[in-house]
Amino acid sequence: MMNATTPIDHQQMQRIKWLTYMMFMMFAMTTDAVGVIIPEIITAYDLSLTAASAFHYVPMIAIALSGLLLGFLADKLGRKTTIILGLIVFSVTSFLFAVGDSFWFFLTLMVCSGCAIGFFKTGALALIGDISSSGKEHTTTMNTVEGFFGVGAIIGPAIVSYLLASGFAWKYLYVIAGILCAALCLLAWKTNYPAMKKDHSEEITLKRTLKMMKNPYALGFSSAIALYVITEVAIYVWMPTLLRDYQGDMVWLATYALTIFFVFRAFGRFLGAWVLSKFNWMQVMFATSLAIFCCYFFSMLYGIKLAVFLLPLSGLFMSMIYPTLNSKGISCFKKSEHGAVAGVILFFTAVAAALGPLAMGAVSDLFGDVKYGFYLATGFAGILFLMMAFNLLKKPTQEVLLEAEHG
Template identity: 65%
Template sequence: MNQIGQAKCLGGASEREAEVLHSRTLIKGLTYVMFLVFAMTTDAVGVIIPELIREFSLSHTAAGAFHYVPMAAIGLSGILLGFLADKFGRKLTVILGLILYALACFLFIAGSTFGFFVALLAVSGVAIGVFKTGALALIGDISSSGREHTSTMNLVEGFFGVGAIAGPALVAYLLANGVSWKYLYVIAGGICMGLVVLAACVNYPVTQGAHRPQVDLRRTLAMTRNPYALGFSLAAALYVGTEAAIYVWMPTYLLGYDGSAVWLASYSLTVFFVLRAGGRFLGGWVLQRCRWTAVMLWFSAAIFLCYLGSMIFGVGAAVYLLPLSGLFMSMMYPTINSKGISCFPKGEHGTVAGVILFFTALAAAAGPLLMGVFSDLMGGDARYGFYLATVFAGLLCLGMLYNHLRNPTRQLLAALEASEYSGRSSE
């Protein structure tokens, strides 16, 4: 009888483990598609803006609101609402954000004025900030170690890279067939509603951890003074400022190129996105086997050299080096984000993710704007804006050199590895 009872217990435990594994697989899939969908809309802006200029007779500065407004909304949402995932749970936060995002997307079909579309982008930015912080916090809940957390984050950002390729391609396809660019948002809204159903049905893991402080906006604002949160946030901002230079201004910089690689200049942005996406999938494998501080130093140095070479040798070198930088950028942001979040207990992952997201979105909006202003001050040549981006890349490399030599987070990450990833359970 004892053996029979023991066998039943083992069988029940095995079934529970299988159920937990199934739930975690679904959660990962849900997270991957969430990042893919919002990348489809945010990174398709470069293709939509020329249509806006033609349709509404806008200046470049006014049309640029399609980029600046959602980025600002994402940043504000991250800093002001990032604590929701810690206070009310990952599931409710993700579902709330997805529903709001889907509604904003569907309303594009009902609008016809530029101001209305910009308002919808502001709402969608708030929604992205809500479900993204929930998803980023969720990655910690389903990770068994800090190393797995970083690897998963790279895979998530890999799917974001796929969305960054798919979105512009879908807009180009719609326009080529006489269909309005607005249907990109309708398609994204439809996918989001499917994600809402999946998110509602999945069993989410219980947030583990020995430390669960009072979670509110005051705690979020106080976290901006934490040296780890601030350090990783500034690193993320420098990276994003460097990266945004590529997808906002590289096509303009290469516009006058007439050398032997004209085809590469024409498809430079696509090449960059493909290398960035492919590198992120590779990053999940590399970071499981190499010391993360060394990888970050090598890759940040390679990015800086790509920019420096482009500035020293001119557009003839930039046509090769700037798209190539995407391969080295691939692991930078997800790893910075992962390690920054991992410096805090799981009960605060949503809050710190919101803080880093704020600095990320601020840099995504301000970086290209400063580059444009600097280029205009120097006579309108986009090359001068890339001088500023090269400074961003150099500062990022110096930061990664300090991180590798001093490794200031080693003891903290080791302590949290022991306290936060020692055991997991599922609802």
């Protein structure tokens, strides 16, 4: 009943896009504010760093499993139903933050919100394919969507900082997100969504999704995205620790390095919508992955005096990679499979976001300095660059993307 089949005009299409933009912004407001929340829960509940870090990796694992195990429902139930159900669960979970006051209660809610995010995000990612008339438009829209995600990543920590400065608890960020989510849910319910193209030749089940994990295109793009995510998350999890001993003339830059990184990332994603409409995506991926590797490599070679400039700047080059690879990976498949493949990619994304910082922390503890964790991240950035170089030279996906474009 929720999946409207009414023809979609331009005004409705714009409304659907803006709803999707707002959903991603709201999602980022909560997930990317965790770094500001963790010091508060350490103090409040006398936690170790390992225990407190569960606020980051537990919801990421929940997102990963939800995307993998439930992603096929976006193809089975339809985009609109999936999105609305996910938003309802997220909204209810967010409001429950206001009534609790224990670490385990909050951690349980983080699991529930992670599952809800994985559920509605796969529906939203599949929807982008439905409303895109070409592969280029799909990639442009995906960059714009991730641009709004970048804006949410700036707004969320700012709201938490304001709440704390005003004497309110950090948990009211989730109440604010819950109100926004409830409004988006109502608007989504009242909006006509495009009819979904179904493929009746194969039953839509979890087994089909798991089978897709063996597909070379799904696996290739997911692996590249995982490498990218590790290099990105390294910045907003560990860069503040790396730069805390900076004693040069640009102390203010070290203080606001993470904010500058987020601003560059958000700006670059909006810019990416224009860049990718002018240049071939494989060339852009090659150039930006090379720039990221250089930022990491020279930061490690010359130390924090250069890292204070280069690591925040890397946000500008990182900005276009995730939405573009995500878009092209999804575009390799029929629209009737977009929910399942979006779930597979989301699984790799969230697992990398959870395990990457953990591996960096373990290496840093082993050798006694956080810079060793960044050596590891530099290696991942180098592998990502080599994959993008191979992609540019051999063009392994060119035929399947052209086929999907005209199919």
